[in-house]
Every structure is written in structure tokens, then in C-alpha cells.
Amino acid sequence: MRVSVAGIGSTRFGRHEGATPQALAIAAARDAILDSGIDRGEIGALYLGNFVSGVLTGQEVLAGLVADGLNVQGIPATKVEGACASGGIAFRHAVMAVASGQVRVALAVGVECMTGADTTRVTGALNCAMDNTTDGAAGLTYPGLFGLVWQAHAARHGTGRDDVSAVVVKNKRNGLRNPLASMGATLTVDEVSAARPIADPIRLFDCCGISDGAAAVVVTAADRLSGHPGPRIDILAAAQSSGPARIAGLRDLLSFPATVRAARAAYAQAGLGPGDIDLVELHDCFSVAEIVDSEDLGLVPPGAGGGWAREGRTDIGGTIPINASGGLLAKGHPVGATGLGQIHEVVRQLRGVHPNPVPGAAIGMAHNLGGTGIACTVTILGRADA
Amino acid sequence: MRVSVAGIGSTRFGRHEGATPQALAIAAARDAILDSGIDRGEIGALYLGNFVSGVLTGQEVLAGLVADGLNVQGIPATKVEGACASGGIAFRHAVMAVASGQVRVALAVGVECMTGADTTRVTGALNCAMDNTTDGAAGLTYPGLFGLVWQAHAARHGTGRDDVSAVVVKNKRNGLRNPLASMGATLTVDEVSAARPIADPIRLFDCCGISDGAAAVVVTAADRLSGHPGPRIDILAAAQSSGPARIAGLRDLLSFPATVRAARAAYAQAGLGPGDIDLVELHDCFSVAEIVDSEDLGLVPPGAGGGWAREGRTDIGGTIPINASGGLLAKGHPVGATGLGQIHEVVRQLRGVHPNPVPGAAIGMAHNLGGTGIACTVTILGRADA
Numbered sequence: 078m079r080v081s082v083a084g085i086g087s088t089r090f091g092r093h094e095g096a097t098p099q100a101l102a103i104a105a106a107r108d109a110i111l112d113s114g115i116d117r118g119e120i121g122a123l124y125l126g127n128f129v130s131g132v133l134t135g136q137e138v139l140a141g142l143v144a145d146g147l148n149v150q151g152i153p154a155t156k157v158e159g160a161c162a163s164g165g166i167a168f169r170h171a172v173m174a175v176a177s178g179q180v181r182v183a184l185a186v187g188v189e190c191m192t193g194a195d196t197t198r199v200t201g202a203l204n205c206a207m208d209n210t211t212d213g214a215a216g217l218t219y220p221g222l223f224g225l226v227w228q229a230h231a232a233r234h235g236t237g238r239d240d241v242s243a244v245v246v247k248n249k250r251n252g253l254r255n256p257l258a259s260m261g262a263t264l265t266v267d268e269v270s271a272a273r274p275i276a277d278p279i280r281l282f283d284c285c286g287i288s289d290g291a292a293a294v295v296v297t298a299a300d301r302l303s304g305h306p307g308p309r310i311d312i313l314a315a316a317q318s319s320g321p322a323r324i325a326g327l328r329d330l331l332s333f334p335a336t337v338r339a340a341r342a343a344y345a346q347a348g349l350g351p352g353d354i355d356l357v358e359l360h361d362c363f364s365v366a367e368i369v370d371s372e373d374l375g376l377v378p379p380g381a382g383g384g385w386a387r388e389g390r391t392d393i394g395g396t397i398p399i400n401a402s403g404g405l406l407a408k409g410h411p412v413g414a415t416g417l418g419q420i421h422e423v424v425r426q427l428r429g430v431h432p433n434p435v436p437g438a439a440i441g442m443a444h445n446l447g448g449t450g451i452a453c454t455v456t457i458l459g460r461a462d463a
Numbered sequence: 464m465r466v467s468v469a470g471i472g473s474t475r476f477g478r479h480e481g482a483t484p485q486a487l488a489i490a491a492a493r494d495a496i497l498d499s500g501i502d503r504g505e506i507g508a509l510y511l512g513n514f515v516s517g518v519l520t521g522q523e524v525l526a527g528l529v530a531d532g533l534n535v536q537g538i539p540a541t542k543v544e545g546a547c548a549s550g551g552i553a554f555r556h557a558v559m560a561v562a563s564g565q566v567r568v569a570l571a572v573g574v575e576c577m578t579g580a581d582t583t584r585v586t587g588a589l590n591c592a593m594d595n596t597t598d599g600a601a602g603l604t605y606p607g608l609f610g611l612v613w614q615a616h617a618a619r620h621g622t623g624r625d626d627v628s629a630v631v632v633k634n635k636r637n638g639l640r641n642p643l644a645s646m647g648a649t650l651t652v653d654e655v656s657a658a659r660p661i662a663d664p665i666r667l668f669d670c671c672g673i674s675d676g677a678a679a680v681v682v683t684a685a686d687r688l689s690g691h692p693g694p695r696i697d698i699l700a701a702a703q704s705s706g707p708a709r710i711a712g713l714r715d716l717l718s719f720p721a722t723v724r725a726a727r728a729a730y731a732q733a734g735l736g737p738g739d740i741d742l743v744e745l746h747d748c749f750s751v752a753e754i755v756d757s758e759d760l761g762l763v764p765p766g767a768g769g770g771w772a773r774e775g776r777t778d779i780g781g782t783i784p785i786n787a788s789g790g791l792l793a794k795g796h797p798v799g800a801t802g803l804g805q806i807h808e809v810v811r812q813l814r815g816v817h818p819n820p821v822p823g824a825a826i827g828m829a830h831n832l833g834g835t836g837i838a839c840t841v842t843i844l845g846r847a848d849a
Contacts, residue, residue: 137591153552157542158526159527159541173563177563322528
């Protein structure tokens with residue numbers, strides 16, 4: 078059965094002082110339901126993506142809390158977790174619930190509240206995504222991991238500091254035009270390259286910011302949407318994979334097998350190839366991650382990610398626009414919300430209502446990566462009228 | 464598509480000093496895969512039920528860790544959470560993955576490691592299942608909640624201390640014969656009624672014990688199992704519901720709407736009624752919970768739960784054998800594992816290999832309840848040859 082996006086909603090990603098995860102999730106979900114024009118009573122299943130609400134806020138059972146708060150109590154309401162890929166996993170499960178004929182309408186919500194805790198606590202919480210019997214026990218943190226990845230990319234492909242800085246300049250600039258992003262900025266390559274060191278060679282602006290936020294998507298059978306205004310956006314693929322749990326399991330620091338597998342599955346589901354993708358929102362948790370992800374997705378030739386960014390080929394109007402929203406670098410990364418936030422951005426592009434539009438975009442991709450590449454989702458969306 | 468149980472595995476529930484959640488989960492999953500006789504390479508999806516591993520052990524992404532440890536890395540591996548119902552939710556999703564034709568074989572695993580933390584920390588972690596903006600903020604804990612439920616049952620139905628103690632005596636006695644249970648005991652009603660007070664009127668033996676443990680089930684299409692030895696066990700129903708997030712949302716302290724809804728859905732799916740159920744493993748997190756649950760499931764008339772226990776009508780050989788395994792009271796409650804542990808017990812009963820057999824059992828039920836009734840699963844299993 079063809080499944081389509083019926084409605085989308087999102088809070089601004091950034092700081093929401095004093096907000097609870099359930100309040101942000103309910104706000105985003107209400108917007109998505111309103112946007113769908115579907116009565117909330119038709120929602121048959123709810124999936125909520127969240128990573129560390131238990132650790133940071135002492136609150137679990139968020140799926141049930143949100144179902145209750147939306148007054149759709151009674152339906153199956155399930156929290157799913159796959160570290161930073163939790164939001165993409167929630168979306169895929171909502172799609173499957175409709176595609177299998179189990180329900181007519183499903184709601185996916187993603188949320189995280191992180192700014193209420195100090196950076197040390199947040200770093201500790203994020204490390205719950207590592208195998209703490211191995212990588213974590215060695216003292217590694219995520220900036221450290223991506224510092225190692227960067228060093229490998231530089232050693233193998235000669236990627237320079239300024240190549241990577243070009244990714245940051247682009248995403249921060251894109252974010253400036255996106256009201257959902259609160260960390261957009263006008264920066265020069267020199268400013269990015271000279272920022273405060275974090276984990277060599279990663280510097281401050283190479284890192285996505287600790288954030289609060291929520292995003293939501295309502296999905297339904299395509300035929301349910303006949304007569305709705307505007308272009309219908311179909312789900313052409315929703316793939317999920319797992320990968321090595323620890324760095325020792327990666328054969329190559331420059332490729333995440335989970336991304337490669339999910340992309341391969343998504344292209345096969347959609348009957349498309351990398352050349353068909355008009356834009357991508359991908360998981361730039363660190364600047365260098367955008368480079369590696371774009372190569373793993375087949376959108377940029379291996380080793381060319383840094384050069385393409387420097388040459389503007391990944392900007393709007395370039396060969397493959399990457400993170401026209403500003404990405405995680407400019408939007409922030411409220412972990413459980415990120416995957417649904419990406420889909421929200423792609424849908425706005427395909428509907429032609431994005432504040433930072435990719436002209437003529439008909440097919441878009443979202444890529445959500447968790448932990449040390451332990452979980453990944455790749456989603457392909459397309460305009461039904463294209 | 465008809466879905467069947469292909470294999471089951473479980474660790475003992477109790478104390479596993481120094482064990483990690485992933486190690487216990489992998490042990491149970493390996494046993495289930497071995498029991499199934501199916502090559503692990505055929506597993507197409509993994510669902511892992513876990514509640515508070517992040518909070519208590521600082522480890523998330525357990526689904527990916529277990530997939531990697533089992534060498535089935537690459538497949539979609541998803542942690543699901545619905546407080547104490549997490550295990551039942553994992554099972555339902557594995558069943559749906561097969562029923563929808565998405566995969567041929569799916570693995571559900573549930574796990575929790577709790578004994579490494581002191582009781583205060585565990586109580587705090589368990590409170591992540593409450594709405595902490597309301598019930599939790601009022602200072603309530605789970606023993607306190609079920610103390611209130613008990614007081615209501617006593618006030619409405621005249622249920623006495625010794626009626627409730629009869630539940631404990633039965634379950635502790637049943638557990639003595641179950642090698643997977645480590646808290647079985649020979650107790651008298653007087654001993655139970657005189658134990659150390661916890662949260663009035665709940666006393667020590669009315670509470671399930673803090674535990675470590677894991678359980679796993681492999682499911683597949685029924686036709687995949689032709690030629691396998693022993694009776695085939697089919698999934699006749701796998702229902703999931705949500706309920707009020709807080710006590711103020713319960714119209715009646717003596718009924719959890721999530722149980723009533725999931726039971727109604729499960730009976731409808733199976734085309735059966737309460738009178739068809741030969742045995743049930745239900746969520747006796749506290750002694751009085753068994754009474755309320757048995758009434759909500761329609762297995763015991765409203766208000767009669769205590770009396771039936773005292774009269775032996777819920778014992779093996781009685782009208783409806785409840786928790787022949789010893790239940791949570793004698794097995795302990797490693798939260799994320801409990802729902803799959805219940806299904807493990809029911810499958811052993813229907814296969815005729817349970818150490819505490821219900822003679823002639825052909826149809827069994829498992830009931831898994833989370834939080835303040837915020838999430839529930841009800842599963843009905845049946846012998847294909849019955």
C-alpha cells in the first residue's frame with residue numbers, strides 16, 4: 078500500500094527553558110495533526126522517538142504520556158530508541174503500521190530535552206549510545222570519535238581543515254533562513270577553522286549544539302488524501318539497519334556500514350539511485366560526519382566530500398544540495414527529534430514551502446544515524462505529481 | 464498470516480552479579496534461536512524490550528548491541544519501551560513484522576539489570592514510569608500506588624489482608640518448582656500477613672523483587688515450522704493499548720483501562736472469550752495487582768479476586784490457574800524481560816514441558832502492564848493441534 082505524509086509539525090530546535098519532553102512532543106504533534114486535516118480520533122498508532130529522557134529528565138513512558146496528552150489514549154503508543162536514529166525509527170514504524178494495513182493513520186513524534194542539564198551530564202548521557210564495555214571504557218566521547226574519523230579522512234584523502242570548515246559555513250548560512258533553526262550564523266572559513274578546540278581536529282563550530290525540540294509527522298494511506306490541497310508527498314522508501322556496536326567492529330573509519338546498508342535498501346525500495354535524489358537532509362552531528370555520510374549515501378564520490386563542499390557543489394543550486402535546512406549544525410540536535418525534523422524539512426521542500434527552497438525538488442532523502450553507526454534510517458520521499 | 468512461536472529462551476530471573484544487560488539478552492536470545500532450529504541468518508528483525516538500562520547502567524542502544532553480539536548485525540534492531548510492558552511490546556512488534564510479510568523470522572528479547580543498584584536508586588528509576596509532573600511530584604512510588612489500590616479493593620469489596628496473602632502464598636509456592644524463579648518460598652498466610660510493612664497495607668512479600676534477567680522468543684510464519692518436533696504454538700492474539708498517564712485519569716482505582724482495552728482487542732483477534740483461557744501469566748507486580756488484573760481480564764468476577772485466591776480457584780487445578788510459574792512475586796521482575804518471560808512460561812505450558820504443569824492446557828494468556836496502567840499488552844497463544 079502506498080503511504081503518504083498527511084501532516085507535519087515541529088517546534089523550533091534550540092533552547093526551550095523549563096519545557097518537559099511531553100509538552101514539546103504534544104505541541105509538535107498537534108501541529109502535525111492540524112496540518113493533516115485528519116481528526117485525531119482516526120490515529121490508530123503512535124510511535125515516539127526519544128533517546129535519553131530517562132537519564133536527563135527522569136521521565137520515561139513518553140509515548141503513553143503524549144497519547145494521553147493528545148487525547149488519543151487507548152491506542153498502541155510505543156517509544157522506540159536507537160540513539161540518534163530514534164526519530165527516523167519512529168517514522169519508519171508509523172509508515173509500516175499503515176503500509177501493513179494495521180491502521181489507517183499513524184503518528185510519529187520525536188523529542189528530546191537536553192539544555193536543562195550541564196554539558197558534562199549531557200556528554201555522559203550521549204555516551205549511553207556507545208558500547209560502554211569497550212569504546213566508552215576507553216574514555217572515548219563522540220567529539221573524540223569524529224575527531225578520529227576526520228584524521229582518517231585527512232590521511233586517506235588529503236581533506237584539509239578549510240574543506241571541512243566549508244561544510245560548517247554552508248550549514249550555518251542555510252540555518253540563518255530557517256526559523257526552526259536557532260544556531261544559524263554568518264561565519265567565514267577562517268573563523269570556523271580558528272574556533273576553540275574541542276577534540277582534535279574538531280573545533281567548536283564543527284559540533285552540533287545541545288538542544289531541545291520536537292517534530293512530528295502524520296502518515297496515512299495515499300488514497301485517504303485525495304482532494305487534499307497541495308502536492309501529495311509519498312513515502313518511496315523507509316529503510317532501517319544496524320551496524321557495528323563499537324569502533325573495533327568498523328573495518329574502515331571512513332564508512333558506516335549501517336548507512337551503506339540502509340541506503341542500499343532504500344534505493345531498492347524506491348527503485349531509484351543516488352542520481353535521482355534532488356536534496357538530502359543528512360546526519361551532520363559533526364562537520365566531518367556530513368562528508369562521510371554523503372559518500373556513504375552514494376551522493377558524493379568517495380573522498381570528495383570536503384572538496385565538493387569547498388566548491389559549493391553541496392549548496393543549494395549545486396550538484397546535490399545537502400542540509401538546506403542548516404542541518405544539525407545550525408538547527409541543533411535534540412536527539413530523538415532529529416530524524417523527524419529532517420523529514421519535516423524534506424516535506425517542506427517537496428511541498429515548495431521551504432524558507433530556503435531547492436527549486437524544482439521532487440525527490441528528497443533523509444538520513445538519520447545513531448551512536449557509533451549502530452543504527453541508521455534512510456527515508457526517500459517524493460512528490461506524487463512529479 | 465498465521466504466526467507461530469519457533470523458539471524460546473530465558474535466563475533465570477534473580478541476581479546475576481556483574482552481568483551486563485547485553486550479555487543476559489544475548490544468552491536468552493541464543494537459547495531461543497537454538498530452540499527454534501532456525502539459522503540465525505534468517506532473522507530479519509530484532510525487537511528489544513528494556514525500561515531503565517540507560518538510567519541504571521548508562522547503556523542504551525541495547526537492540527544494536529544484541530544484534531551485533533548475536534552476529535545478526537545489519538538487520539533493523541529496535542529498542543521499544545513502555546515501562547513494565549516493554550517486553551510484551553517487543554513481542555508484539557516481532558509478531559507484526561512476520562504477520563505483515565516484512566520478514567520471515569523475527570526475534571524479540573527483553574532484558575533488565577537492576578540488582579547492581581541500591582533500592583533507593585531502583586525505586587527512583589522505576590518512578591520514570593510515572594508522570595513526574597503529577598503523580599511523581601506528589602511523592603508517590605509504586606508500592607504506594609498499589610497500596611491505594613488495595614485500600615480501594617478492601618473498601619469496595621471487603622477484601623481482607625488474608626485474601627491478598629493467599630495470592631502470595633500460591634505464587635511463592637508455584638515458584639519453588641520453577642528453576643527460572645529464584646524467589647519461590649513456602650510461606651503461610653500468617654507469615655505473609657505479618658511481614659515488614661512497606662506502604663500500607665503492602666508488606667514485604669506483597670512486592671515483586673528487584674531482579675536481573677532476560678527472555679527471548681523467535682517467531683515465524685506457521686508454515687515455516689512444518690516438520691518441527693512437538694506441538695506448534697500459534698499466536699492467536701497480540702494486542703497493545705495505552706491508558707491514562709496519571710492516577711487522576713483513572714475513573715476507578717480498581718480497573719486499569721489499558722488492561723480492559725487490550726484484553727477486549729485480544730479476545731476479538733482470537734475469536735475467544737475468557738472462558739476459553741486455560742491458564743494465564745499476569746502482571747502481579749504486587750499481590751493486589753493480581754487480583755485487579757484477573758478481574759480486568761474477565762477471568763474472575765469483579766471483586767472476587769481475593770476470595771478466589773483464598774479458595775484455591777486460581778491455583779493449578781482450579782477454575783483459572785494464575786501464575787503457575789510463580790509470577791513476578793516469585794520470579795522477580797527484571798522489568799524489560801518480564802513480558803517475554805511470561806510468554807516463555809505460557810509456551811512451556813502449552814508444549815507440555817512446564818515444571819509446574821497445568822494439565823491439558825491448550826490456550827494460554829500473558830498480560831503485561833506498564834506504569835500507572837499507561838501501557839499494556841495481552842497475548843493469547845494456542846496449541847495448533849488442540
